Amino acid sequence: MKHSVTLDKERCRGCTTCVKHCPTEAIRVRRGRAHIIEERCIDCGECIRVCPNKMKKAVCDPFDIINNYKYKVALPDQSLYGQFRNTGDLNLILAGLLEMGFDMVAEVAEAAEYISMAVRELLEKNDDLPRPLISSACPAVVRLICMRFPKLMPHLVPLIAPFEAAAIKSRKLASEASGLPPEEIGIFLISPCAAKATATRYPMSLENKVVDGVLSMTDVYKELLSAMKNVKDPPPKLARSGPIGVGWARAGGEMYALPDKKCIAVDGIENIIRILEDLEDGMLPPVDFLELDACNQGCVGGVLTAENPYVARAKIAMLTKQIPESENKAMSPEKFAMQMELVHAPAWKLDDDFLEALKKAARIEELRKQLPGLNCGSCGAPSCRALAEDIVLGIGNENDCIFRLREKMQNIAGSEKADDYLPPPFRRGKKREVHDDESQ
Amino acid sequence: MSAAIHLSYKVDGSDFTGAGTASAAIKRILREIGVDMDTIRRCAICMYEGEINMVIHANGGTADVYIDTEGVKMVLKDNGPGIADVEQAMQEGFSTAKEGVRDLGFGAGMGLPNMKKYSDEMLIDTEVGKGTKVTLIVRFPKGGGDGA
Structure with missing residues (x-):
């Protein structure tokens, strides 16, 4: 591991505070614990700063x-x-x-x-x-x-x-x-x-x-x-x-x-x-x-x-x-003088092949429009856009979105009243048009 | 999966600080695809100038962006006053922006010239009193992006 930010797995409650504050979108919650995507982490320490459970630490020596x-x-x-x-x-x-x-x-x-x-x-x-x-x-x-x-x-x-x-x-x-x-x-x-x-x-x-x-x-x-x-x-x-x-x-x-x-x-x-x-x-x-x-x-x-x-x-x-x-x-x-030249470490590329990358980007945009745009973080990703990206990159699933999951269950049950079962901030009445300028 | 992306943005005419939203989003997508940095920069500048223009002159409008294997096409549409003399408007330094706008550092008369400079193709379709549609094309260098 080439980082000094680390997680105390015992104390992590799986809240999404750090996920939301990470400036490089490097953290995901999986199975109730936060995980750092290492190639995206710049060791800025924002996650350590915001963690309400103080479970994130900077590794120092005794x-x-x-x-x-x-x-x-x-x-x-x-x-x-x-x-x-x-x-x-x-x-x-x-x-x-x-x-x-x-x-x-x-x-x-x-x-x-x-x-x-x-x-x-x-x-x-x-x-x-x-x-x-x-x-x-x-x-x-x-x-x-x-x-x-x-x-x-x-x-x-x-x-x-x-x-x-x-x-x-x-x-x-x-x-x-x-x-x-x-x-x-x-x-x-x-x-x-x-x-x-x-x-x-x-x-x-x-x-x-x-x-x-x-x-x-x-x-x-x-x-x-x-x-x-x-x-x-x-x-x-x-x-x-x-x-x-x-x-x-x-x-x-x-x-x-x-x-x-x-x-x-x-x-x-x-x-x-x-x-x-x-x-x-x-x-x-x-x-x-x-x-x-x-x-x-x-x-x-x-x-x-x-x-x-x-x-x-x-x-x-x-x-x-x-x-x-x-x-x-x-x-x-x-x-x-620096003794070594700095090395470019790309962490935001979808695919090495240009055409594949373009296809993936198109799929991400498509998925993003289908997601609710609430950026609630319940899926463990910082935003709906990030979840769409995760799905396409194979580290996320459409059913990670509780709203998508709810819709699926509704369809299976044939009910349309699911809104009533949601907490008030998430009730939405009729479906809303999604614009591309949302959930950036 | 289709290899084409279509994005559409509403540009709010009342808000200078909001201009740049579409530009930033496009930059992000192009970076993820692995387009070379120069092309990304050209697209970002074209889009940003387009957004600003719509805010200054036309009380907002819409921006449609199409990305495919060849490059990026940006279509900026507004229902503003239109451009009376396109040739004049294309000259560097020519601006019809009001004083208040210029005080903010905008309206230097570089918007359209910059869009022309940084795009490979530019088409202006305008009618006084009706509005303006600017179509910009930025082509990817041959062989796709290099990720640098």
């Missing part, structure tokens, strides 16, 4: 994993700095991580500053790249584009993500500091979301894994709170990031690092799909840079964070005003 390594490096995602109401002292937070058992901390925020400077250089010097450049920092967005917007793949910033840059750099530093060979260094991302967790396990633009384990930010948060109490005052100077890197934690942060460029920052996966559709159709005004964060409010809105995303966002905004500028100097973008 904290003990760090003990498998002689020398342990923590990579705190920049969103960690927004989690603490009582402190804005980055040194205290980072010293707390050392107190928890790490030997070294390497801020993702610091690497983010290098990436910001490299993006600026690309925008200024490299005219071969299409505009707008699209940030490749959010792995859920990169997956979405590789799956659904292949035409836009060349727009993605051809640089690795900040946490990857931080991992590569810190392995070298840690090896030098400890005298241990690089493979005995353990590097652990403290992740705010499922997408980054997946990206550490299955890198999209690196030849090899560079992170050895993923720790959930919520899990770390609880331990870190008490560890911070044991830090001697004043904490050692550990923070190397400035307002730019820390600012990446909230939506718009990458944009603020490019003040003289025309940028649009979009957060929330549904909003992102809309803006990418517009870009694909040539409907956007000319801009230099698109910052796209799958989670509302940016990384502080990740499903593994502890603090309310709005509170965390305000905290980050405050920090960017309080902390001093960093001393990080620009490095050549080549230093952070």
Whole structure:
């Protein structure tokens, strides 16, 4: 499985909340349990966020994993700095991580500053790249584009993500500091979301894994709170990031690092799909840079964070005003170049054969018109259109629709009064004309 | 199973934000069939411009879309004011859109020229006072789609 979103089968009640919220229509309920269609999942974590039974989880590693390594490096995602109401002292937070058992901390925020400077250089010097450049920092967005917007793949910033840059750099530093060979260094991302967790396990633009384990930010948060109490005052100077890197934690942060460029920052996966559709159709005004964060409010809105995303966002905004500028100097973008080309992974093709695909699409439209258009979700698919698609692809059945089934039973029984047996929202009286603009 | 698709849409004349519904639906279907992205984009632009035109000038109308192995045919019909001088209307920048509409960023006089530019065939059948029917054809490249 190439994902980090998983279902607790015991706790799933088979409700269709996640099915309805999945932006890529990747979930179906079958036999009373939700199932993820893996090739459609982009690990955005929406299903984890909305599940009323909290049965969906992002798979992270247990904290003990760090003990498998002689020398342990923590990579705190920049969103960690927004989690603490009582402190804005980055040194205290980072010293707390050392107190928890790490030997070294390497801020993702610091690497983010290098990436910001490299993006600026690309925008200024490299005219071969299409505009707008699209940030490749959010792995859920990169997956979405590789799956659904292949035409836009060349727009993605051809640089690795900040946490990857931080991992590569810190392995070298840690090896030098400890005298241990690089493979005995353990590097652990403290992740705010499922997408980054997946990206550490299955890198999209690196030849090899560079992170050895993923720790959930919520899990770390609880331990870190008490560890911070044991830090001697004043904490050692550990923070190397400035307002730019820390600012990446909230939506718009990458944009603020490019003040003289025309940028649009979009957060929330549904909003992102809309803006990418517009870009694909040539409907956007000319801009230099698109910052796209799958989670509302940016990384502080990740499903593994502890603090309310709005509170965390305000905290980050405050920090960017309080902390001093960093001393990080620009490095050549080549230093952070992607090592592998991104691969188009089509998940929306009905058939490899064009004629077959066309026939299937025609059948889907035909079926869709026969379905009630209520998008009730009782069949386990997100919409009537999706059920029609499932039927044609062989993963659904016409009788999965309770209304179709009811009609069939009626016909068998010769009764026309079935409406009376339905709950009020579903009673419909006489049959209605169905238009193609419905149930999209 | 037949290898032809017919879709029909009502375009609501009172709602700018509603324009684009048909365009988005067509994009989705073409993507699922595996049509190449350029052709999809051309169809989406033609359809979108057509929808917008019907909203701006004709208080809405209907859009019928036919997809088969050769390509996509879009038939946009309205009962609007008609086009008095088609040749003039085809010129880039010419527009009869009202000021309020232009303030919204529409009515730049690129609708029909864009439809012409992005389609392989375009036919305008119009009568002043009665309405307009625009037929657009976008052909698939030989050998069907490549899915890219």
